[in-house]
Amino acid sequence: MGSEIRRSMPVLPISIVMQLTDLTARQIRYYEEHNLIQPHRTEGNRRMFSLNDIDVLLEIKEMLERGTNMAGIKKVFERKKQLASEQQEISDRDLRRIMREEMRQARNMQKTSIRQGNFSRFNQ
Amino acid sequence: MGSEIRRSMPVLPISIVMQLTDLTARQIRYYEEHNLIQPHRTEGNRRMFSLNDIDVLLEIKEMLERGTNMAGIKKVFERKKQLASEQQEISDRDLRRIMREEMRQARNMQKTSIRQGNFSRFNQ
DNA sequence: AATCCATGTGAGGTTTCCTTACATGGTCGT
DNA sequence: ACGACCATGTAAGGAAACCTCACATGGATT
Helix, strand or coil: CHHHHHHCCCCECHHHHHHHHCCCHHHHHHHHHCCCCCCEECCCCCEEECHHHHHHHHHHHHHHHCCCCHHHHHHHHHHHHHHHHHHHHHHHHHHHHHHHHHHHHHHHHHHHHHHHCCCHHHCC | CHHHHHHCCCCECHHHHHHHHCCCHHHHHHHHHCCCCCCEECCCCCEEECHHHHHHHHHHHHHHHCCCCHHHHHHHHHHHHHHHHHHHHHHHHHHHHHHHHHHHHHHHHHHHHHHHCCCHHHCC
């Protein structure tokens, strides 16, 4: 929904991200360097982060604290992205199926209307 | 709940607030000057805004567009604060009533327990 | 002992934000 | 019509926050 938009809106400067995650700027930039996050950039080249970025950073932090190294973390996130895109594919298929179904119904409705009488004023 | 904390967390720099509200920095500072918002300040004196601040700014914007002037807007917000604090007072009274009630019950429980036997191991 | 990895640190430069002060175009009462 | 006020624009000068790049460091691994 719209909450997904909100969560992915780049609105947080790095200073706030540091506070919220308890990471240093160096760490945050390092993780970006390894493509674990892709913060937005302002016209003036400043990083702006989203709430989703915060989540990812907190996950990274936990994994590092558990002893996982960058390579391992990268693998985990690649796998996650893969799963997410597969899920997205399925959603796309579902969406297309639903749309086909709706169009079929709409056609039937139209036929019915024509049979039942003149409803043409509702066709715009 | 916790969402109230989140909404009142000062995490947005003025540049982002400008985008989200479509107001100029001058306008935002002017409304602060009139005490309609009280953004947090960083150690370095930079304003940081919360989502609640955004809401207030959008309300101000709407009222100004409707032709209300600062004086009128101030009155509206003062009235709002008054109502909110009255509401808070009521909540406080409720809270105290509830706590009294719970303590009364607790005392009864204790008496009952003593009468029924030795439950002292549950008292800490 | 040499290497690597994650992070610290410092320099030098740019962007963003701050305050202060003055300018400006409507609106309003007289 | 005129001066006053209100909400906002704009510019200057300075400070804070952020940028990249480069080198340093301590712990783990080989």
